[in-house]
Amino acid sequence: MSNSKLCWPTPNGRPGLVPTLSLLACILLLVISAPALELDLGRIVTAIPRMLAFAGNLLVLPDWEYLPILAKNILQTIEMTFLATSIALVISLPLGILAAKNTSPHPAVFHATRNLLSLMRALPELVWALVFVSAVGLGPLPGIMALSFVTVGFMGKFFAESIEVVDQRQVEGVVAQGASWLQLRTFAHFPQAFPDFVGTVMYVLDHNLRAAAILGLVGAGGIGYDLVMAMRMFDYDRLLPIALSIYIVVTLLDRASDHFRMRMI
């Protein structure tokens, strides 16, 4: 036993072998990757005055005439979020049933759906938004398409995972009534997984709101376009209201979903 006051919470008071090695490996990786990052402490230090100047520039009175447009665009962002989540919900429910081991009709279908879902969620929304904007033009439509596409990948996977952990005895009880394939899924699996589904939908809604707020960057609708334009044009009197309104909307949804989740579970 070592006598020092602060020692590691292991039997011999020394750090364990596996954590030490993993930590060393991580540090090594960080050091190797530092040049790729163009890491330069001097640059960060010299940037501090510029950051302060930037923060000082933000402290101006908001552009009052812009506020109605801001409200309209924030509303558009929220609408995009809601619509995309709804579309994704409708598509991912059946996909989730196909992608759960215990409700999938065949192992081949299970694997195919799982792989399809992981392909769908692999690329970030912005990449899809870029592609869809090129395909269907500017506006909220490509944004909604990109959001729903990626969200189906996430929701389908989460739904499948919550279906897989349902209580098998309740399923057997419904089987004993002579339920058909579809009735089994509707009346045995679905009601048990429902609270989890609600949690998933709230999480996805939250994720989509954050994503929708920046999709405008590539011209896919929402508040993001105004944000980028305000940044590029140095319209500081618009920047702060935009950032503030994004913060408020995201926080409100966060609180609402916390409250909702507490009630459901």
Add this chain to the structure above:
Amino acid sequence: MTEQIIERPALPKRPFNPTSVWLSGWLALIWLIIFDLELSFETLLYGVQDIFEYFSRYSRPNFEDLSRYVELLGQTLATALWGSTLAIVVAVLLAPFAARNLSPNAVTYRIARELLNFMRAMPDLLLALIFVAALGLGPLPGALALGVHTAGFLGKFFAESLERVDNGIYEAVTATGASRIQLVMYAGWPSIQREALGYMLYIFDRNVRMAAVLGLVGAGGIGLALHDTLRMFNYDQSAALIVVILATILTIDYLSTWIRGKLN
């Protein structure tokens, strides 16, 4: 003989099933939104053929510049790694203050919570824009933006895990006369290490995805190349870039699933 009339108690009313109300409200809301956004799904339907034609342009990925893509990919991964490390350091320092049962007093708890909340609410692309303006182009502002944004997530996750730890463990360590720091070090973190590792993996996973698009605002990495090729209508190169990004993200996805399986 008079007929005896037995009065039966009325059956309880059939419980009202609110599903239909919710469903119709939902549909009405969706209809309103579609109306308000002026979405025309007709153009989408008529344009299906165009869309297929458009996607067929991506069918011949051109891997001539593969070495440059790999270099950009390395930059993207470095951005994600440094951003995640920054997030982990900040979150580990902040989380004990944001956990109700470990925070020294109610004021610090509120401040830490609101700070984490604020970091989470700022989209990372917005932060990247600000950092690019201050630091100039390159992957460094991207890493900083990812770090600040995900520190908010990670700090919240850590704090919630610390709050869920069995109170008996804290009491046992307090009973040995441990100070607050010792309480966090010997009761807090050891109890949640598995969960915490899982969260860190998730954050790294997420940061790789985000780092791939940070290039759009000039924060380095493979996203800028994708943006440029799409602007120039070089679909062959865009397709190659998408394939490279997809392969990387899927590899990291499988790796983190594997590590998570080992942890449990």
